[in-house]
Amino acid sequence: MTVETTFASLALAEPILRAIADAGYTTPTPIQAQAIPQVIAGGDLLAAAQTGTGKTAGFTLPILHHLSTRAAQAPKPGRPRCLILVPTRELAAQVEESVKTYGKYLPLTSMVMFGGVNINPQFKALKSRVDILVATPGRLLDHLGQKTVDLSGVEILVLDEADRMLDMGFIRDIKKVLAVLPKQRQNLLFSATFSDEIRALANGLLHNPKSVEVARRNTTVEVVEQSMHRVPQAHKRDLLAHLIKHNDWQQVLVFTRTKHGANKLAEKLIKDGITAAAIHGNKSQGARTKALASFKDGSVRVLVATDIAARGIDIDQLPQVVNFELPNVPEDYVHRIGRTGRAGATGAALSLVDDEEMSYLRDIEKLIKRSIVRVEIEPGFVPPARADLVSDERPPRPPQGRGQPRAGQAGAPRKGQAGSPPAQGGAARSGEPARPSQAPNRRGGKPAAAQPAPRAAAPHPAQPRKPRPQAALFSAKPGTRGH
Ligand code: AMP
Numbered sequence: 001m002t003v004e005t006t007f008a009s010l011a012l013a014e015p016i017l018r019a020i021a022d023a024g025y026t027t028p029t030p031i032q033a034q035a036i037p038q039v040i041a042g043g044d045l046l047a048a049a050q051t052g053t054g055k056t057a058g059f060t061l062p063i064l065h066h067l068s069t070r071a072a073q074a075p076k077p078g079r080p081r082c083l084i085l086v087p088t089r090e091l092a093a094q095v096e097e098s099v100k101t102y103g104k105y106l107p108l109t110s111m112v113m114f115g116g117v118n119i120n121p122q123f124k125a126l127k128s129r130v131d132i133l134v135a136t137p138g139r140l141l142d143h144l145g146q147k148t149v150d151l152s153g154v155e156i157l158v159l160d161e162a163d164r165m166l167d168m169g170f171i172r173d174i175k176k177v178l179a180v181l182p183k184q185r186q187n188l189l190f191s192a193t194f195s196d197e198i199r200a201l202a203n204g205l206l207h208n209p210k211s212v213e214v215a216r217r218n219t220t221v222e223v224v225e226q227s228m229h230r231v232p233q234a235h236k237r238d239l240l241a242h243l244i245k246h247n248d249w250q251q252v253l254v255f256t257r258t259k260h261g262a263n264k265l266a267e268k269l270i271k272d273g274i275t276a277a278a279i280h281g282n283k284s285q286g287a288r289t290k291a292l293a294s295f296k297d298g299s300v301r302v303l304v305a306t307d308i309a310a311r312g313i314d315i316d317q318l319p320q321v322v323n324f325e326l327p328n329v330p331e332d333y334v335h336r337i338g339r340t341g342r343a344g345a346t347g348a349a350l351s352l353v354d355d356e357e358m359s360y361l362r363d364i365e366k367l368i369k370r371s372i373v374r375v376e377i378e379p380g381f382v383p384p385a386r387a388d389l390v391s392d393e394r395p396p397r398p399p400q401g402r403g404q405p406r407a408g409q410a411g412a413p414r415k416g417q418a419g420s421p422p423a424q425g426g427a428a429r430s431g432e433p434a435r436p437s438q439a440p441n442r443r444g445g446k447p448a449a450a451q452p453a454p455r456a457a458a459p460h461p462a463q464p465r466k467p468r469p470q471a472a473l474f475s476a477k478p479g480t481r482g483h
Pocket residue numbers: 024025026027028029032050051052053054055056057311312
């Protein structure tokens with residue numbers, strides 16, 4: 001596909017193009033440029049793409065196009081026309097959010113369905129029209145068992161992150177779902193990796209599929225200078241303030257795991273004389289827009305964000321990213337550091353890692369296939385006095401959910417979705433999209449290891465004391481994104 005590909009040239013319906021423009025997207029990503037025409041053409045698709053490539057819009061946009069341009073056959077409440085199966089509740093929430101975002105000018109309805117929450121609101125939502133159902137397999141089977149959902153009208157099936165679904169032991173659940181779908185349908189399978197198991201699933205599911213493949217997003221990790229400090233959680237705030245001053249960082253995006261943590265950290269930095277703002281889902285749109293604008297024009301040096309908030313604001317090309325806490329989902333680390341070092345620019349990502357987070361670090365290093373340089377904290381840093389060490393940071397939450405032992409193993413919940421936020425149903429055009437109130441912990445069941453990591457003698461990759469380029473913020477129209 002050539003670089004000239006535009007959304008308009010992909011022949012998407014006008015209301016979808018309008019929603020894309022609202023989202024601030026100007027050009028289709030490679031997976032979108034390749035997948036959208038294939039899906040619009042109507043055949044099955046096998047797509048190799050991981051999260052971060054824009055794959056969600058890659059299937060959501062043409063699905064919305066199909067559903068809005070073809071009349072529904074025998075529409076009935078609780079009888080979706082499109083089923084999107086995903087491995088985790090938060091991916092379910094994100095995908096449905098995308099459906100709402102891109103479908104906001106269409107009279108289509110969507111619903112997200114996952115386990116670990118009261119099923120009654122889902123029963124209620126299924127009593128209305130649902131065009132697009134985004135579901136995790138286990139809870140979907142519960143509904144099928146209770147006959148509260150009718151899959152006989154499914155025209156398009158998507159298996160998103162199919163490799164993770166298999167990793168999580170969902171293959172039998174998936175097969176049970178497939179058994180009740182109508183034979184005539186379009187199938188789209190997205191997977192980051194292609195194991196023999198995935199190929200077997202694809203062979204059984206797809207008919208003469210077209211295949212598309214895009215480079216792994218992980219390549220950004222190669223241009224970003226990555227390092228870490230081992231530091232107790234309670235020292236992190238002081239250390240960060242020290243690093244910002246000592247290295248004269250002028251523009252830093254800092255990631256925290258929780259909204260509360262983001263607020264506390266911004267307050268602490270301000271107390272230390274560093275201009276800072278927090279941005280997360282609890283802030284009003286006005287506050288978020290203001291914080292972003294100040295960060296962009298340099299009047300605020302530090303923007304503290306949660307993963308979900310940062311995903312919504314599309315900050316790019318930053319000189320310095322700091323992981324105040326490591327994300328418990330390794331792919332989120334790649335998303336975070338992808339904010340820097342893009343488009344040929346070099347960037348730096350520093351992680352502050354407490355003993356509790358060492359297992360997260362190992363998972364990240366496994367994913368990015370490289371080790372993150374352990375750097376000694378500079379001698380100039382004086383940790384806070386003992387009395388100041390009462391940290392009100394919540395420690396990293398115990399691992400659960402994604403990457404848990406497979407079904408059937410000890411301690412493995414069959415459906416792997418404990419503690420989900422309530423299901424959201426409703427019109428694609430209805431306001432704030434579904435999302436968990438806190439990013440749920442998706443990672444594996446390993447206990448957080450506490451053994452010390454080897455410390456490298458490498459010098460601290462401090463930023464040179466020179467003015468930094470301003471962040472490129474390309475979400476042109478705040479208010480159109482979900483977080
Ligand atoms: P995904 O791989 O679907 O998780 O998408 C990763 C991120 O890319 C999301 O934050 C999307 O909002 C964003 N995104 C998707 N398509 C585009 C595009 N064409 N231009 C800019 N950002 C995009």
